[in-house]
Amino acid sequence: MVVKEVTKKVGDHCTPRSRVLLIGPLQLQMRIYILTAVAAFFSAVCVRAQEANPASATNHTVIIKQVHFNPPQMVVKAGETVEWRNEDIFSHTVTADDGSFDSGLIDPGSSWQRTFKQAGTVGYHCRPHPNMRAAVVIQGTNERGAASNLASRGATLKWSLPTKPEELHPIFVNFTAALLPLSLFSDILGRIFRRQSFHHAAWWMVLYAAVITPFTAAAGWWWRLTEGSALPAKLITVHQWLGTTAVALFVVLAIWRWSTHKRAASPSLAYLTFALIVVLALVYQGTLGGRMVFGK
Amino acid sequence: MKLSKSYLSVLTSAVLLGAGAVGAHAQAPTDPQIAEIVQTANQIDINQAKLALKKTSNPQVKEFANQMISDHTSLEKSVNDLAKKLGVTPEDSATSLQLKQQATEESKKLANLHGAAFDKEYAAHEAAFHQAVLDAAKNTLIPNAKNGELKSALEGAAPLLQGHLEHAQQLEQSLSGK
Numbered sequence: 030m031v032v033k034e035v036t037k038k039v040g041d042h043c044t045p046r047s048r049v050l051l052i053g054p055l056q057l058q059m060r061i062y063i064l065t066a067v068a069a070f071f072s073a074v075c076v077r078a079q080e081a082n083p084a085s086a087t088n089h090t091v092i093i094k095q096v097h098f099n100p101p102q103m104v105v106k107a108g109e110t111v112e113w114r115n116e117d118i119f120s121h122t123v124t125a126d127d128g129s130f131d132s133g134l135i136d137p138g139s140s141w142q143r144t145f146k147q148a149g150t151v152g153y154h155c156r157p158h159p160n161m162r163a164a165v166v167i168q169g170t171n172e173r174g175a176a177s178n179l180a181s182r183g184a185t186l187k188w189s190l191p192t193k194p195e196e197l198h199p200i201f202v203n204f205t206a207a208l209l210p211l212s213l214f215s216d217i218l219g220r221i222f223r224r225q226s227f228h229h230a231a232w233w234m235v236l237y238a239a240v241i242t243p244f245t246a247a248a249g250w251w252w253r254l255t256e257g258s259a260l261p262a263k264l265i266t267v268h269q270w271l272g273t274t275a276v277a278l279f280v281v282l283a284i285w286r287w288s289t290h291k292r293a294a295s296p297s298l299a300y301l302t303f304a305l306i307v308v309l310a311l312v313y314q315g316t317l318g319g320r321m322v323f324g325k
Numbered sequence: 326m327k328l329s330k331s332y333l334s335v336l337t338s339a340v341l342l343g344a345g346a347v348g349a350h351a352q353a354p355t356d357p358q359i360a361e362i363v364q365t366a367n368q369i370d371i372n373q374a375k376l377a378l379k380k381t382s383n384p385q386v387k388e389f390a391n392q393m394i395s396d397h398t399s400l401e402k403s404v405n406d407l408a409k410k411l412g413v414t415p416e417d418s419a420t421s422l423q424l425k426q427q428a429t430e431e432s433k434k435l436a437n438l439h440g441a442a443f444d445k446e447y448a449a450h451e452a453a454f455h456q457a458v459l460d461a462a463k464n465t466l467i468p469n470a471k472n473g474e475l476k477s478a479l480e481g482a483a484p485l486l487q488g489h490l491e492h493a494q495q496l497e498q499s500l501s502g503k
Contacts, residue, residue, distance in 0.1 A: 119400075158492065161484070
């Protein structure tokens with residue numbers, strides 16, 4: 030409907046003296062289609078990101094009373110949230126024995142919560158009262174894996190603006206993951222068919238990749254800093270540094286590609302090989318990312 | 326473990342507090358006396374924590390002292406509320422007077438110490454003091470409390486004292502490690 034209306038309007042203003050304007054409506058229609066497709070793609074990506082990381086509902090409560098954690102052992106499934114409610118007359122903390130989290134002082138009448146993503150047992154204590162000891166047992170997702178895990182976490186299709194790092198990182202990562210391989214692919218096509226337009230596209234894509242990838246890494250770091258302790262330590266360490274290295278490599282690639290583009294030349298085999306290595310590193314990086322969210 | 330002077334002095338008070346049980350049943354503290362002993366112990370700990378806050382520059386010691394003030398103020402209030410509810414008026418006894426006198430001496434000693442020496446003495450004394458009060462609560466105060474609510478309140482305070490004891494021991498250890 031909207032497309033037709035706009036087309037008609039622009040068409041009305043068409044005058045024979047300009048051939049460029051004659052194709053205007055077509056171009057506009059095309060642009061609207063592209064915009065619609067991009068918007069659809071974006072919302073699909075956002076919904077997907079939402080599903081992967083739904084806001085977990087609190088369904089487990091540890092009561093802190095009379096200088097005790099009750100129950101002393103709380104069993105939850107990976108991805109679930111535990112709330113600590115301080116019903117004591119003293120302030121307490123919920124501090125992981127391995128130092129992976131610390132609530133800070135929870136005043137009487139206040140509460141604190143934390144979502145546990147990684148299976149295992151975490152012992153914790155109260156810093157001011159080290160005799161207060163308890164544990165959270167986090168059960169892994171079952172054999173059916175991620176899908177049933179998502180189902181049990183109550184993922185919904187509801188649209189909401191992505192604001193958290195765990196929502197933003199998977200969105201940005203799509204661009205990073207798509208742009209560089211496509212740029213490489215486009216350069217290869219350009220060499221095969223000897224078409225300069227393929228090389229132009231490749232240059233622009235590698236530039237976009239270099240521009241957007243720092244945001245991907247920033248969202249990743251933000252995620253890591255807010256709840257990195259809940260993620261598998263080895264995986265996250267490799268992922269974070271490989272990702273940070275990728276940012277630098279993308280910039281190097283963009284500069285390299287730019288120098289070729291400026292000379293209107295085709296990229297060298299050295300460049301293509303280097304780009305291929307970065308693409309392979311990116312595939313490995315994506316595998317690690319997937320493992321951290323969905324398990325092995 | 327090296328027995329510091331303060332540890333010995335507190336040990337004396339522990340023996341004294343324990344004497345209620347060991348000595349004669351006739352000397353067992355009454356509920357009003359138990360209430361006063363608990364409140365005295367609270368007051369002593371709060372005052373020494375306030376002194377520590379004035380004198381120390383060690384963040385760990387500050388954190389500990391702030392926690393003592395916060396916890397013992399809450400405990401004091403809950404004991405006060407309970408005493409009022411039960412119509413118990415705290416009453417001095419030989420034990421509470423002895424505690425007060427020892428606290429005055431300890432405060433004087435602490436007042437003359439500075440820096441790391443102060444921190445160490447404060448932590449050592451806090452560990453010993455909480456051990457003494459905990460022992461007294463378990464051996465003398467709880468068994469002799471007549472009123473059920475007072476008894477269960479004392480039982481409820483035991484894990485808190487145990488927590489303070491362990492925290493003070495940790496503090497002591499980390500200070501001697503430096």
